[in-house]
Amino acid sequence: MTASAPVISCRDVWKLYGPHPERYISRLSGNPSYEEIHQAGYIAACRDVSLDISSGEMLVIMGLSGSGKSTLVRCLSRLVEITSGSITVEGLDLGALSETELIDLRRNKMGMVFQNFALLPHRTVLENVAYPLEMRGQNRHDRRERAMEVIKLVGLEGRETYFPRELSGGQQQRVGIARSLAIEPDIWFLDEPFSALDPLIRREMQGEFLRLQDMLGKTIVFITHDFDEALRLADRIAIMKDGAVEQIDTPARIVLDPKSEYVAKFTEDIEKSRVIRAENLAEDVAGDTPPGEPVSATATILDLARRLVNDERELISVSDEAGQVIGAMKRRAALEVLFGSER
Amino acid sequence: MSELARDVPAPVPALSPARVGQALFLLAILLAAFKFALPDGLIRPPEWLVWPFADWINWTFNFIKDDLGLIYVTRAIAGGVEWLLDITANLLYGKNRWPRIGPLPWTVIAVTAFMIGYGLKGWKLGLLSGGTFVWIAFMGQWKWAMETLSVIVIAVPIAVALGLLLGIAAWRRAWVEAILNPILNIAQSLPHFAYMIPVVVFIGLGPKAGAIVTIIFATPPMIRMTVLGLKKVPPEVVESGMMCGSTQWQLLRHVRIPTARTEILIGVNQVIMQCLAMVVLASFIGMPGLGQKLLQLLQALKIGRSIEIGITIVLLAVMLDRCSKAWAEMQPVHFERGTPWWKRNRLFLAWCGLTAGAFALAAVWPAAHVIKRSQAFTLSKEFDAVVDWVILMLDPISQALRSFLIVWVLIPLQDAYLWLPYTAVLALAAGIGWKIGGARSALICLAFAGLIAMSGWWDRGMITAYMVTFAVLVAALIGLPLGIWAAGREERARIVLLICDSAQTFPSFIYLIPVIMLFGVNDVAAIGAVIVFGMVPMTRYTIEGLRGVPPALIEAADMSGATKRQKLWTVKLPLALPTIMVGVNQTVMFSLFMVIIAAFIGTRDLGQEMQRALSATDVGKGLVLGLCVAFMGLLVDHLIIRWSADRKKALGLE
Numbered sequence: 001m002t003a004s005a006p007v008i009s010c011r012d013v014w015k016l017y018g019p020h021p022e023r024y025i026s027r028l029s030g031n032p033s034y035e036e037i038h039q040a041g042y043i044a045a046c047r048d049v050s051l052d053i054s055s056g057e058m059l060v061i062m063g064l065s066g067s068g069k070s071t072l073v074r075c076l077s078r079l080v081e082i083t084s085g086s087i088t089v090e091g092l093d094l095g096a097l098s099e100t101e102l103i104d105l106r107r108n109k110m111g112m113v114f115q116n117f118a119l120l121p122h123r124t125v126l127e128n129v130a131y132p133l134e135m136r137g138q139n140r141h142d143r144r145e146r147a148m149e150v151i152k153l154v155g156l157e158g159r160e161t162y163f164p165r166e167l168s169g170g171q172q173q174r175v176g177i178a179r180s181l182a183i184e185p186d187i188w189f190l191d192e193p194f195s196a197l198d199p200l201i202r203r204e205m206q207g208e209f210l211r212l213q214d215m216l217g218k219t220i221v222f223i224t225h226d227f228d229e230a231l232r233l234a235d236r237i238a239i240m241k242d243g244a245v246e247q248i249d250t251p252a253r254i255v256l257d258p259k260s261e262y263v264a265k266f267t268e269d270i271e272k273s274r275v276i277r278a279e280n281l282a283e284d285v286a287g288d289t290p291p292g293e294p295v296s297a298t299a300t301i302l303d304l305a306r307r308l309v310n311d312e313r314e315l316i317s318v319s320d321e322a323g324q325v326i327g328a329m330k331r332r333a334a335l336e337v338l339f340g341s342e343r
Numbered sequence: 344m345s346e347l348a349r350d351v352p353a354p355v356p357a358l359s360p361a362r363v364g365q366a367l368f369l370l371a372i373l374l375a376a377f378k379f380a381l382p383d384g385l386i387r388p389p390e391w392l393v394w395p396f397a398d399w400i401n402w403t404f405n406f407i408k409d410d411l412g413l414i415y416v417t418r419a420i421a422g423g424v425e426w427l428l429d430i431t432a433n434l435l436y437g438k439n440r441w442p443r444i445g446p447l448p449w450t451v452i453a454v455t456a457f458m459i460g461y462g463l464k465g466w467k468l469g470l471l472s473g474g475t476f477v478w479i480a481f482m483g484q485w486k487w488a489m490e491t492l493s494v495i496v497i498a499v500p501i502a503v504a505l506g507l508l509l510g511i512a513a514w515r516r517a518w519v520e521a522i523l524n525p526i527l528n529i530a531q532s533l534p535h536f537a538y539m540i541p542v543v544v545f546i547g548l549g550p551k552a553g554a555i556v557t558i559i560f561a562t563p564p565m566i567r568m569t570v571l572g573l574k575k576v577p578p579e580v581v582e583s584g585m586m587c588g589s590t591q592w593q594l595l596r597h598v599r600i601p602t603a604r605t606e607i608l609i610g611v612n613q614v615i616m617q618c619l620a621m622v623v624l625a626s627f628i629g630m631p632g633l634g635q636k637l638l639q640l641l642q643a644l645k646i647g648r649s650i651e652i653g654i655t656i657v658l659l660a661v662m663l664d665r666c667s668k669a670w671a672e673m674q675p676v677h678f679e680r681g682t683p684w685w686k687r688n689r690l691f692l693a694w695c696g697l698t699a700g701a702f703a704l705a706a707v708w709p710a711a712h713v714i715k716r717s718q719a720f721t722l723s724k725e726f727d728a729v730v731d732w733v734i735l736m737l738d739p740i741s742q743a744l745r746s747f748l749i750v751w752v753l754i755p756l757q758d759a760y761l762w763l764p765y766t767a768v769l770a771l772a773a774g775i776g777w778k779i780g781g782a783r784s785a786l787i788c789l790a791f792a793g794l795i796a797m798s799g800w801w802d803r804g805m806i807t808a809y810m811v812t813f814a815v816l817v818a819a820l821i822g823l824p825l826g827i828w829a830a831g832r833e834e835r836a837r838i839v840l841l842i843c844d845s846a847q848t849f850p851s852f853i854y855l856i857p858v859i860m861l862f863g864v865n866d867v868a869a870i871g872a873v874i875v876f877g878m879v880p881m882t883r884y885t886i887e888g889l890r891g892v893p894p895a896l897i898e899a900a901d902m903s904g905a906t907k908r909q910k911l912w913t914v915k916l917p918l919a920l921p922t923i924m925v926g927v928n929q930t931v932m933f934s935l936f937m938v939i940i941a942a943f944i945g946t947r948d949l950g951q952e953m954q955r956a957l958s959a960t961d962v963g964k965g966l967v968l969g970l971c972v973a974f975m976g977l978l979v980d981h982l983i984i985r986w987s988a989d990r991k992k993a994l995g996l997e
Contacts, residue, residue, distance in 0.1 A: 079582050099590075107588030118583035122601040124677060131597070132587035161677040179587070189586075 483719025506565020537969025572606025826885025884926025
């Protein structure tokens with residue numbers, strides 16, 4: 001498989017709840033709205049979703065409650081059977097897998113973290129983390145060794161004999177994360193993992209999560225209803241409404257260029273300078289590099305604020321990590337991001 | 344959506360539930376008022392209406408038993424159960440059967456009980472459990488108690504396993520649940536005796552019959568709790584199990600059942616309590632043990648001795664209940680890493696040590712092995728003296744009360760019930776049904792009442808109904824104020840609830856002891872027992888209903904300047920009423936069961952006929968009578984549950 005081939009690929013995925021969803025969908029023409037489907041007596045959890053997730057990418061699916069984001073991630077892991085369309089995971093047609101093949105896939109490739117932790121109350125931290133290893137029949141010793149490794153990774157060393165109810169919410173979710181990582185999955189699903197935690201713990205856990213991701217580099221589908229969280233973590237964001245994906249793009253693109261009013265509403269109150277980076281504003285200068293020291297492409301406009309105010313150049317060159325100049329950004333455009341456009 | 348969800352179509356003014364209900368009430372009144380003008384066929388069920396259900400059932404049973412040869416199957420099962428019973432009988436009281444190592448010294452069993460109680464909840468429960476067995480041994484009741492326990496020890500695991508399997512099947516397959524549900528409904532409202540007759544036919548008399556009837560009786564609640572528990576497992580937990588790559592079996596074994604642990608263990612608790620209740624009653628089909636002894640002593644009016652046995656049964660009930668509940672509530676606690684082996688297993692080691700000590704003691708000192716009847720203590724003389732004194736003091740009152748009740752209340756009430764034309768009762772049932780739940784409920788009520796009319800036991804049924812009505816009324820008159828009083832203060836509520844909880848675990852048989860002591864063997868005693876038994880759920884649900892009123896509403900009433908009395912009448916009672924009605928429902932159920940049990944101290948209702956059917960092993964008659972009782976219960980149950988659910992929804996509770 002080439003590096004660019006998507007790990008997960010959805011094509012025209014529909015998920016309807018109702019009396020005879022398959023029959024209803026086969027008669028469907030065009031793309032009916034959520035309301036039209038509702039009139040017919042069906043609930044549309046996913047409407048014609050197509051998206052690709054490439055290896056090592058972190059896709060955040062963002063939407064309010066009831067927008068179908070949780071259903072979509074359950075379709076990707078086949079906890080929920082889709083009504084029509086196709087999903088392929090590493091080239092395998094997910095819907096065509098037999099029960100055993102599916103179990104095999106989950107035992108070796110997939111991990112999932114749940115909103116309310118979903119720990120088994122009768123097992124200790126160690127036994128919870130070792131549970132997926134036990135399911136695939138690893139021996140006791142290996143199980144213990146590997147489980148201790150991940151427990152250490154999430155910073156719960158010393159708590160391995162505790163039972164879930166003896167831990168705080170944040171600690172419980174660490175167990176949930178450790179359990180999902182125990183089998184060393186390639187694909188990691190996280191369903192609102194930090195929503196049940198209080199704000200301070202949530203920020204701390206987000207930091208931890210980024211640290212883990214830097215270390216592990218997994219392909220991630222992360223669900224959240226918190227736009228700030230999405231901006232903080234995502235490589236790309238998919239915004240969902242009424243079961244359909246409204247826009248799927250990088251955080252900066254979503255902030256700079258919202259494709260619909262609904263998306264625009266989300267971005268309204270966002271401090272844009274925190275999201276937009278120099279590379280997003282860089283324009284191709286066709287070898288005609290403006291003078292002066294270049295700024296780093298990955299620096300946010302906020303990072304560059306002091307410089308932007310003091311620098312008097314009209315065009316500021318932008319360079320990538322290797323020091324290669326990739327273009328130039330207009331100082332005026334950058335200042336507009338900081339202070340808003342003059343009206 | 345809400346319009347579609349209604350099962351009653353768009354309201355036609357002339358046919359609104361209230362109107363139709365009123366019309367049916369009017370019909371009932373007219374039928375009663377013009378009774379003199381009615382043809383006989385409308386006063387009592389005419390012969391063509393009374394179908395020979397009993398004969399059909401008997402025919403079917405004989406066909407299954409003899410022609411299909413089911414009796415060989417049941418006898419084989421009974422043989423297996425008997426083999427198991429012999430083992431426990433040998434261990435517990437030294438019956439001369441394999442493995443022939445018993446009886447275990449009573450000290451060993453007392454020490455074991457202590458350790459179980461201690462391990463589950465601590466010193467107090469340990470002392471209660473151990474103390475129960477010390478009491479039994481000292482009072483010289485060891486053999487009887489062990490006869491009873493030897494059956495419970497076998498019946499409980501079998502009933503639990505059976506209930507678990509059927510519960511899993513019902514949870515797994517909708518059609519199994521669809522079949523099981525109505526059966527469970529009827530099974531849980533059939534009086535105890537109705538179970539005994541078929542068992543006598545298929546198995547015979549004695550301990551094995553007692554064990555099997557106990558198993559059958561105790562399984563339904565286990566099925567219910569298993570289904571409930573499995574359904575309550577959070578979907579996320581199941582999904583997490585699936586994402587860990589569990590197979591269906593692994594999910595059930597490692598995820599669903601352990602997560603449903605609490606509900607399943609509450610099911611086990613109910614099984615144990617049902618087993619105890621049934622084992623005591625199974626004395627009617629020749630089951631030896633505490634129940635049989637109590638029955639004999641009560642029939643001989645030996646009050647002091649029966650109080651002794653009563654205390655034993657109560658102690659056993661409370662101990663079994665507390666232990667199994669403690670087990671259900673127990674949460675796992677971790678050991679720090681590196682805790683030495685002996686510390687992790689210190690309870691087990693302590694038990695080993697204590698047991699070894701008890702064996703050693705029993706070997707050198709026979710009284711620690713078996714306490715003979717001649718060595719035992721007895722308090723019966725003292726009890727008798729106290730009881731005689733109480734009776735002497737209360738006799739004028741109880742005599743007066745008895746004759747007043749019989750002459751002025753019970754006999755007129757009974758006559759009134761018997762005087763009513765059956766058609767009036769049917770119209771009334773349908774009317775209430777229509778008013779509460781529309782056409783569907785009216786049909787259900789009519790069907791239940793109609794089947795009783797068709798069974799041919801109308802008069803007996805009405806006698807049962809009058810006793811239950813009266814008993815429930817009195818129970819409510821006492822239980823309701825008691826509950827209101829208790830709910831007034833948190834501490835009081837806690838204590839009264841604790842008493843109710845304990846009283847509910849007593850086998851129904853126990854309630855007969857005090858009333859027989861006071862009133863002798865007659866109708867009043869029977870009704871007295873029913874009242875005392877029925878008061879318990881009444882009080883309990885009143886307290887729970889009042890305590891469940893949202894505190895915000897009480898604060899709102901306070902801030903509106905309501906006095907205590909106003910608060911009670913305008914806020915608390917209306918909001919607590921749906922829950923209180925559930926209590927009334929349970930009171931009715933309890934009363935029905937108790938009326939039937941009380942039959943053996945002389946009533947002339949369905950219960951007495953049931954006793955006759957039992958002694959004649961007439962399956963058909965017994966089942967028809969049992970179903971009559973069940974239908975009465977189900978009728979009331981349907982109405983109250985329906986009303987209470989509607990009311991709760993209307994009030995926005997739950």
